[in-house]
Amino acid sequence: MRDVAIIGCGMTKFGRSQGDLMDLLAEASLRAIDHAGADESDFDSVYVGNMMAGELVHQTAIASSLVDRINLVPAAAERVENGPASGASAVKNGFLAVASGAADLVLVAGGEKMTEADTDVITDLVSTMTHPTVEYVHGVTLPAMAAMLTRLYMERYGLSERHLAMIAVKNHANGMKNPYAHIQRLCTVEGAMSSGVIADPIRLYYACPISDGAAAVVLCSMEKAKEFTDKPVRIVGFGHATDVQTLQEREDPAVLKSVQIASQQAFRMAKLEPKDIDVVETHDAFEILEIVQSEDAGFFEKGKGHLAVEKGVTALDGELPINPSGGLKARGHPVGATGVAQIVELVWQLRGEAGERQVKDPKRAFACNFGGFGNNTVIHILERAW
Amino acid sequence: MEQKFTGFKCKSCGRVMYPKHDRCLSCKGREFEEVGLGKEAKLVTYTKLYAIPEGIEMPPLILGIVEFSGGVRAMGQLTTDDPKTGMKLRPVWGKLRKMKDREIFGFKFEPVNKGLKGKSVNEVGG
Numbered sequence: 001m002r003d004v005a006i007i008g009c010g011m012t013k014f015g016r017s018q019g020d021l022m023d024l025l026a027e028a029s030l031r032a033i034d035h036a037g038a039d040e041s042d043f044d045s046v047y048v049g050n051m052m053a054g055e056l057v058h059q060t061a062i063a064s065s066l067v068d069r070i071n072l073v074p075a076a077a078e079r080v081e082n083g084p085a086s087g088a089s090a091v092k093n094g095f096l097a098v099a100s101g102a103a104d105l106v107l108v109a110g111g112e113k114m115t116e117a118d119t120d121v122i123t124d125l126v127s128t129m130t131h132p133t134v135e136y137v138h139g140v141t142l143p144a145m146a147a148m149l150t151r152l153y154m155e156r157y158g159l160s161e162r163h164l165a166m167i168a169v170k171n172h173a174n175g176m177k178n179p180y181a182h183i184q185r186l187c188t189v190e191g192a193m194s195s196g197v198i199a200d201p202i203r204l205y206y207a208c209p210i211s212d213g214a215a216a217v218v219l220c221s222m223e224k225a226k227e228f229t230d231k232p233v234r235i236v237g238f239g240h241a242t243d244v245q246t247l248q249e250r251e252d253p254a255v256l257k258s259v260q261i262a263s264q265q266a267f268r269m270a271k272l273e274p275k276d277i278d279v280v281e282t283h284d285a286f287e288i289l290e291i292v293q294s295e296d297a298g299f300f301e302k303g304k305g306h307l308a309v310e311k312g313v314t315a316l317d318g319e320l321p322i323n324p325s326g327g328l329k330a331r332g333h334p335v336g337a338t339g340v341a342q343i344v345e346l347v348w349q350l351r352g353e354a355g356e357r358q359v360k361d362p363k364r365a366f367a368c369n370f371g372g373f374g375n376n377t378v379i380h381i382l383e384r385a386w
Numbered sequence: 387m388e389q390k391f392t393g394f395k396c397k398s399c400g401r402v403m404y405p406k407h408d409r410c411l412s413c414k415g416r417e418f419e420e421v422g423l424g425k426e427a428k429l430v431t432y433t434k435l436y437a438i439p440e441g442i443e444m445p446p447l448i449l450g451i452v453e454f455s456g457g458v459r460a461m462g463q464l465t466t467d468d469p470k471t472g473m474k475l476r477p478v479w480g481k482l483r484k485m486k487d488r489e490i491f492g493f494k495f496e497p498v499n500k501g502l503k504g505k506s507v508n509e510v511g512g
């Protein structure tokens with residue numbers, strides 16, 4: 001396999017946007033192409049991460065539409081759907097296309113337009129990821145699953161609600177420093193802990209918002225990268241694993257085995273260990289997930305992840321900053337865009353382009369994108385290549 | 387109406403699963419027989435869901451994961467509004483929700499000591 005470089009990236013502001021899905025995808029893509037200095041280049045392939053365009057905006061085959069909008073015709077183009085990990089799956093496909101030699105220059109975009117639909121409709125559509133006969137029909141939603149996982153953690157590991165609030169406070173503070181973040185408002189532990197309960201013990205502030213947005217990256221072979229940039233970021237490893245669909249049937253419902261396996265795969269491929277990572281983006285659709293993912297990825301001992309936020313380890317200036325972007329909690333969660341946006345943030349961090357939220361001199365970065373409730377996980381490890 | 391909560395036992399290796407898979411999670415066997423999972427289960431975790439989905443009449447919807455004595459677990463609605471981890475529940479057949487005007491039925495879980503709901507043991511006993 002060839003070494004693969006990310007040579008440019010870009011995104012739209014996340015939040016409630018005026019534009020439609022294609023506007024968002026086109027804007028993010030052009031920003032990435034400009035950042036890469038690839039405006040004059042011909043692309044071979046385009047991968048578009050998106051979960052619900054057909055259901056939410058009544059548009060299908062959106063990758064064909066994107067290449068038309070931004071004149072990448074006749075590049076190969078396809079939409080990649082893997083639930084909320086559609087973005088990371090699209091990046092993975094782009095990586096494989098370049099690594100295999102099948103493509104030299106690839107655009108990966110991810111986007112979702114969600115805010116025009118009612119919250120009930122979104123919650124229901126997202127709930128259709130659950131098992132149709134033994135979860136969905138019983139009224140199970142993703143917040144309900146996150147709540148049941150949270151309770152297991154509280155009773156088994158001494159996690160308290162205050163820890164969830166502290167993560168929300170940290171991620172809101174990071175989001176304040178991210179001009180692309182959906183939520184740009186500080187919150188306090190007390191404020192978070194007095195927000196409304198959506199699924200006991202999960203309150204509104206322990207869950208991500210519903211957002212519009214798109215993000216994009218440009219990939220090419222490491223050899224070719226020199227033609228574009230003196231700051232290429234190498235994708236040194238990826239991992240992708242699944243688990244049984246239902247929470248209750250997992251060996252241990254408090255363990256995200258797909259995170260464990262995908263992380264181990266990525267670390268093995270990169271020939272690295274968790275201690276080698278300087279900055280992390282997790283899939284904190286619910287704040288509990290930042291804790292569980294950081295443990296199951298190998299950064300903290302099982303059951304001790306919540307202590308990291310308490311000690312400031314995961315703060316911007318901590319030993320292992322997690323979610324400098326604000327995470328899904330504050331940057332927002334346009335589902336198909338999220339996995340790509342995580343990579344965009346980490347590329348900015350590695351290149352020293354993250355502005356006020358810049359982590360000090362990171363060399364290696366780790367992203368975890370979730371394509372279900374823990375039953376489908378895509379991991380990427382990135383490294384500075386200059 | 388008496389209904390038995392059933393799982394699926396692999397005819398090759400004997401592993402019991404719920405829900406049904408087309409191949410056994412242990413040995414990839416493809417033949418199964420339905421077996422009862424038992425009359426009682428223990429509550430593993432739960433939530434009171436306030437942001438309820440369509441067709442649920444009134445929040446909160448109480449959902450939980452229960453574990454039968456053989457170790458097989460199931461997720462479902464709980465009929466009690468005072469769930470406690472570790473409490474004993476039994477499957478009961480009933481209406482789960484309405485979906486597009488269609489009523490959906492299935493198993494829910496009710497406390498084994500249902501008769502005591504809202505009263506202390508002393509009150510009942512006395």
